[in-house]
Amino acid sequence: MKIYFAASIRGGRQDAELYKELIAFLKEDHQVLTEHIGDNLVTDEGEKNLSDKEIRDRDIAWIVESDVMIAETTRPSLGVGYELAYAEFLQKPVIILHRQEVSPLSAMIAGTDYFDKIFYYSNFDEAVKILESELT
Amino acid sequence: MKIYFAASIRGGRQDAELYKELIAFLKEDHQVLTEHIGDNLVTDEGEKNLSDKEIRDRDIAWIVESDVMIAETTRPSLGVGYELAYAEFLQKPVIILHRQEVSPLSAMIAGTDYFDKIFYYSNFDEAVKILESELT
Numbered sequence: 001m002k003i004y005f006a007a008s009i010r011g012g013r014q015d016a017e018l019y020k021e022l023i024a025f026l027k028e029d030h031q032v033l034t035e036h037i038g039d040n041l042v043t044d045e046g047e048k049n050l051s052d053k054e055i056r057d058r059d060i061a062w063i064v065e066s067d068v069m070i071a072e073t074t075r076p077s078l079g080v081g082y083e084l085a086y087a088e089f090l091q092k093p094v095i096i097l098h099r100q101e102v103s104p105l106s107a108m109i110a111g112t113d114y115f116d117k118i119f120y121y122s123n124f125d126e127a128v129k130i131l132e133s134e135l136t
Numbered sequence: 137m138k139i140y141f142a143a144s145i146r147g148g149r150q151d152a153e154l155y156k157e158l159i160a161f162l163k164e165d166h167q168v169l170t171e172h173i174g175d176n177l178v179t180d181e182g183e184k185n186l187s188d189k190e191i192r193d194r195d196i197a198w199i200v201e202s203d204v205m206i207a208e209t210t211r212p213s214l215g216v217g218y219e220l221a222y223a224e225f226l227q228k229p230v231i232i233l234h235r236q237e238v239s240p241l242s243a244m245i246a247g248t249d250y251f252d253k254i255f256y257y258s259n260f261d262e263a264v265k266i267l268e269s270e271l272t
Contacts (some may be wrong), residue, residue: 011212046243056247073214076147079244081217089225104146107182108215110193112183 001030001135004066004092006084007037011077013044019072021124022097026070026131033062063087070131073109074099075086088114094120095134097127140202140228141170142220147213149180157207158233162206162267169198176198176223187190198249206267209245210235224250229254232268233263 003026007019027035035100036042047055053123069087071080073096087094096118098105109115119130139162142180143155156174163171183191188217199205205223207216209232224231232254245251253268 008212010242018233023200052243052247053249054247055243059244075214076214078209078212078214078217078220078226078242081214081219082221082244083217084214085218085221085225089221102179106146106214106218107191108187108218110189110194111190112218113189127174 001067002065003030003032003034004063004069004083004087005034005037005069005110006080007067008072008075008077008080009037009042009046010044012075013042015075016040016042018124021116022070022072022127022131025047025128026135033066034059039074047094059083060086063090063092068093070095070097072097076103076106081109082123084109084115088112088135089120093117097121097132108128126133137166137205138201139166140199140205140219140223141168141169141173142205142207142216143173144211144213145173146180146215147183148211149210151179151208152176152178153212158206158208158263158267160215162266164269166271169202170195171191177254186191195219196222199226199228202228204229204231204271206231206233208233208243210238211254212239212242217245218241220251224248229253231267 021031023038026032065084069092098120100120121127159168159174162168199222205228234256236256257263
């Protein structure tokens with residue numbers, strides 16, 4: 001499957017290493033369109049070789065192309081909220097992974113009926129079990 | 137005018153006092169549907185007397201009812217990103233206020249052509265001048 005992995009960039013890169021591990025796991029059996037989100041060299045300043053419009057238009061094209069969006073929502077992010085709404089409008093399947101002990105999930109996301117696959121987890125191993133179950 | 141003021145709740149309440157002042161200013165000449173966003177008693181746990189679904193459905197109804205969305209985007213927030221996408225889909229006018237010295241604005245927002253009223257500002261007085269100019 002083609003996966004759009006959504007997670008914080010300019011909202012904060014505290015979890016970049018976790019994103020990298022999740023993307024590496026997903027790549028074992030699937031194509032991850034947004035592989036750069038796990039790149040340690042991408043800071044909270046974002047991708048420096050592209051304009052904001054280039055980034056946005058590429059990311060929207062990837063959402064359209066994707067079979068499923070997997071969003072790690074623990075670090076609040078305007079971009080991830082925007083992308084989740086886009087996935088809803090395009091009726092793309094969405095899997096949300098959230099570490100509730102780190103931050104509360106937005107009511108706008110948790111309260112949207114369309115997002116019916118919200119999984120609260122604590123660590124990488126739990127996330128892998130959820131994804132193995134959901135992606136088979 | 138009916139204003140949907142969007143700003144961080146569960147993403148963090150560091151700027152709650154600023155939201156309160158902006159809402160008080162807007163209320164001099166307009167109706168602010170989301171007045172609770174400036175309430176000091178609302179913490180990052182959100183509104184405790186409503187379910188997430190009740191909050192989400194009420195907020196979407198307010199976006200539909202509003203004449204304009206004013207979003208303070210400095211504190212990264214999934215909810216605000218989601219609301220901005222909704223305003224775009226509904227073709228509601230949007231004014232974005234962002235304090236660039238505190239955090240970089242998401243490329244997904246800054247790079248979206250529809251959001252053509254993004255104002256970078258530093259303090260309450262500057263925000264008031266922008267809003268006075270835009271809302272007359």
